[in-house]
Amino acid sequence: MKRIIKLSGIVISTILLVFIAGVGCDDGLGDKTFLTTDELTIAQTLDASPEKFSTFVEMLHLTGYYTSLQSYGSYTCFVPVNEVLDPYIKERWGVNLVSELTTQEQIEEVKELVKFHTMAKSVGASGFIEGRMPDTTYTGDYLTSSYLLGGGIGNLIINREAKFLQYDIRSDNGYIHCIDKVLTPYSDPVPVVIERAGKHTIFIEALKKTGLYDDFSVKLTETGNKKNFTIFAETDSVFALSGINSFDDLADKYAEGDTDYEEVTNGLNRWMAYHATVSFLYSADIPDEGYLSTVLENNAIKVDKNDDVLKINESETGGEVETWVSLVSDYSNYPAKNGVYHTVDTLMDIFIPKAKHILFDPVSSQPEYISRAIRSMNKVTADKYSEVDWYPPTNKVRFIQRSKNVNLDWNFFDMGGCVWYEFITPILAKGKYEFLVCSNGGNNARGKFQVYWDDEPVGSIYDVTKKASQVGAPDSVAMEANGWRLGKEWITNKAGTKQSDSNGCMRFIITKELLCPVQKRHKIKLVAVKSGGIPLDYFEFIPVD
Numbered sequence: 001m002k003r004i005i006k007l008s009g010i011v012i013s014t015i016l017l018v019f020i021a022g023v024g025c026d027d028g029l030g031d032k033t034f035l036t037t038d039e040l041t042i043a044q045t046l047d048a049s050p051e052k053f054s055t056f057v058e059m060l061h062l063t064g065y066y067t068s069l070q071s072y073g074s075y076t077c078f079v080p081v082n083e084v085l086d087p088y089i090k091e092r093w094g095v096n097l098v099s100e101l102t103t104q105e106q107i108e109e110v111k112e113l114v115k116f117h118t119m120a121k122s123v124g125a126s127g128f129i130e131g132r133m134p135d136t137t138y139t140g141d142y143l144t145s146s147y148l149l150g151g152g153i154g155n156l157i158i159n160r161e162a163k164f165l166q167y168d169i170r171s172d173n174g175y176i177h178c179i180d181k182v183l184t185p186y187s188d189p190v191p192v193v194i195e196r197a198g199k200h201t202i203f204i205e206a207l208k209k210t211g212l213y214d215d216f217s218v219k220l221t222e223t224g225n226k227k228n229f230t231i232f233a234e235t236d237s238v239f240a241l242s243g244i245n246s247f248d249d250l251a252d253k254y255a256e257g258d259t260d261y262e263e264v265t266n267g268l269n270r271w272m273a274y275h276a277t278v279s280f281l282y283s284a285d286i287p288d289e290g291y292l293s294t295v296l297e298n299n300a301i302k303v304d305k306n307d308d309v310l311k312i313n314e315s316e317t318g319g320e321v322e323t324w325v326s327l328v329s330d331y332s333n334y335p336a337k338n339g340v341y342h343t344v345d346t347l348m349d350i351f352i353p354k355a356k357h358i359l360f361d362p363v364s365s366q367p368e369y370i371s372r373a374i375r376s377m378n379k380v381t382a383d384k385y386s387e388v389d390w391y392p393p394t395n396k397v398r399f400i401q402r403s404k405n406v407n408l409d410w411n412f413f414d415m416g417g418c419v420w421y422e423f424i425t426p427i428l429a430k431g432k433y434e435f436l437v438c439s440n441g442g443n444n445a446r447g448k449f450q451v452y453w454d455d456e457p458v459g460s461i462y463d464v465t466k467k468a469s470q471v472g473a474p475d476s477v478a479m480e481a482n483g484w485r486l487g488k489e490w491i492t493n494k495a496g497t498k499q500s501d502s503n504g505c506m507r508f509i510i511t512k513e514l515l516c517p518v519q520k521r522h523k524i525k526l527v528a529v530k531s532g533g534i535p536l537d538y539f540e541f542i543p544v545d
Contacts, residue, residue: 003212043057043060043067055086059113073173074122075122075175081178116141130145130283131282146160162182189339190229191217192217202246203239210272219337228278230276230277230340232275232301234348235331250268254268271350278293279292283333291426296350302353325345325348326345355431358540358541360426361409362536363401366385376399379397387423388423391419399414400412400535406491424523427519432513432515433541436542437451437539438508438537443467445533455525458511463508465530466506483509487500487505488507
């Protein structure tokens, strides 16, 4: 049986990376409006230094992108100097001058090169961190920045290829960073990039024998959208530490005699599928705490960052000695056309986590919030969110974020006037939970809602009109008897006001016996039984022993 790999999310801090440029028919650099200003644009700034940038400028003219970089907008250009571009052109195309590139194929390659060196966002050197750049290039790819030689901008390496010769050259429409190498556009999928590194031969053979090599090499979905994978791989030397010196040794350990490696129930197939997520995650993108969905259905990777140390699948024995998997920094954050790969320092076995206390903020966890595609007070229709839905979808909903809010992350969904609202949860470990919800309530303009869990009704009606005095506040015993609890004491606004002292932010106990028989994400739906507002703050899942 062939595994069907679906596009799925990452949880707790869901980082679904949005590719806003270079995908589709429009290359993103055409049809621009010219600036009218006395300050130099990127194109003009490059033109003013022909001794360094004339070859790149000729490329801009050849491709028609010179006028684009002379236009309104916000750009960042990584520009190789003449002394590295000129030999590159000769080696790549066998010519001495850009003007000698005349075929359509050559011009298309030059276009790809220019687009790969240009981001649709203005980013100065202070904005570069270890990992991916804050936005994609015009080819739809993320460049990387690494401090492999130590801290300081002088040691920054772009895509593990190029260093800065000069940085933060300001222009009216963005930044120019002068680099000492030509960046190589991505063309190969993740498995090919891993194989080419030459350090993961056993892992690569296992990918091929299980059929996952081809699965993880897919670059586009059937609808033409970009498909991405993050793969965690063991090197041959890591395998050797566990007595695995060949593919046969690996198969003996995990397949246990079953040689039908392409069958999704095969032990080796499951183990390999657990090493990949359907997402694009540099190490900096991995959430500080939570789970990553894997290709192996209903099995997630647990992650936790302490003092900038990433711990993968840290043991939960409660003993003095805990174990975990870490990334090997020198062999991690290697990008490909459809994702990225990391190298782990020990065998990454399938991990079964214990249930844990989770606060799910339906605002801050959304990819659109994280990427700043949607901002506070922006009223948008349902199609603007990938993991939030409501009906009618054309109704416009906003979230509000203010320092005076006594809410988690100072924000809440300001919802009202819809028949229902639906959210996709983080991954929950197998177990039993208390399930609570917190909103700003306590007046008759609020609504009443039936809560659904995976399309099944759960608990009694959530009445957001309830005032604190009606449910026994501040007496916690009386409130518990009525199915309510005070807000969190540690959640405060900027002035220090505690949520637990606010009569308008109480937690409603939906059920004390929410059963989650498998580890996975779930669907929460709030269906209005009385129309009205619901300033939704967070959902809470408390493990029950």
